Amino acid sequence: MADAHERILLLGGGNMGAALLGGWLETGLEPSRVVVVDPKVGDALRPLIDRYGVRHETNVPDEAFDIALLAVKPQMMGEALPALRAALEPESLVVSIAAGTSVAAIEAILGERPVVRAMPNTPALIGRGITGAFANARVEVAGRAVADGLLSASGPVEWVESEALIDAVTGVSGSGPAYVFYLAECLAKAGEAAGLPADLAMRLARHTVAGAGELMIRSEDTPEKLRRNVTSPNGTTQAALDVLMAADGLALLMRRAVGAARDRAEALSKE
Structure with missing residues (x-):
């Protein structure tokens, strides 16, 4: 899990984003460290807001975040990501669970930075998922550990050393x-x-x-x-x-x- 001082922006509060957020909160993450950005509050996110007081925004706030987890649909990435750039420092970690969205596509919008591309699956909704993950060369050992901690809230994480293998992970466990x-x-x-x-x-x-x-x-x-x-x-x-x-x-x-x-x-x- 992230260090106690690090702030997390969760972009997308749908089923998968809410499943991860629920896992973080259940394992002790302070609610004040997370901001969820989503145009609306869906059925999966509402109980977490009501129970933990998680902060929800409809747009990316004018603040700085150490970690951004991208949980929006792939077709929404082009529209959602540009506003995120101003909220990140050059070394802020970006973790994406958007299927079919490459590291290069993320960097094209957010600039070169540490990026983890991950593919969870729907059993994450009950804490029984498994996630395949790839880290680009800018992700250091500590950053990989942070990403592993965030993603493992919904089940084990398996790391691959080639981004192309994420597509194979998608074919086996993602789908x-x-x-x-x-x-x-x-x-x-x-x-x-x-x-x-x-x-x-x-x-x-x-x-x-x-x-x-x-x-x-x-x-x-x-x-x-x-x-x-x-x-x-x-x-x-x-x-x-x-x-x-x-x-x-x-x-x-x-x-x-x-x-x-x-x-x-x-x-x-x-x-």
Whole structure:
């Protein structure tokens, strides 16, 4: 977490920005050290303002900040960032969680400075996310530690040494929750097709996906080992896996899906 004297500007108080802010406050950050800038107060931000008295502004105030965390949508960056430049010192740390927004794009507006580009995911909303992060050459060891502390409020942080790898992180964990939600959808529909009532099939699918995910987190075994543990030779699970693990099965589809998300993230960073 940031040093006790450092002031933080949170640009964007939507779901992800509010999730991070909530984590900071719950772990002891003084509310007076944060200013949230957002044109409106949404449902995610309101409880934090009411509970902690966090300061909210509709525009960037005429003050100096040591750290700015950018949590606005990528398409809003061009409009939102110029006003931020006057509030930052040359060595102020900028941490961006805007998908597809490159370090170069941020520096083009805010000037050359320490920048961390990060990709969290939506389980951050319940403190169970994971974030991939890249630091440019101007971020020193202390700055990386500060960014790590801020981002880890919603779950573990994994650092990559090449900015291009953030696009791959986006394809795996950034977009990944949607793949898992779709898996639950498909599993429930398959159960329904097998004769189960729709509501029962959905409950079974939701709890199965959630429970298996929790088991992976708690177990020291690899996902492959866990899969083998529940697969009896010539049993029901093996019959299903023979379909999923066919040459044109899930592995191929997942490689295509992650590749498509990575490629789109790369394209967005160049637009």
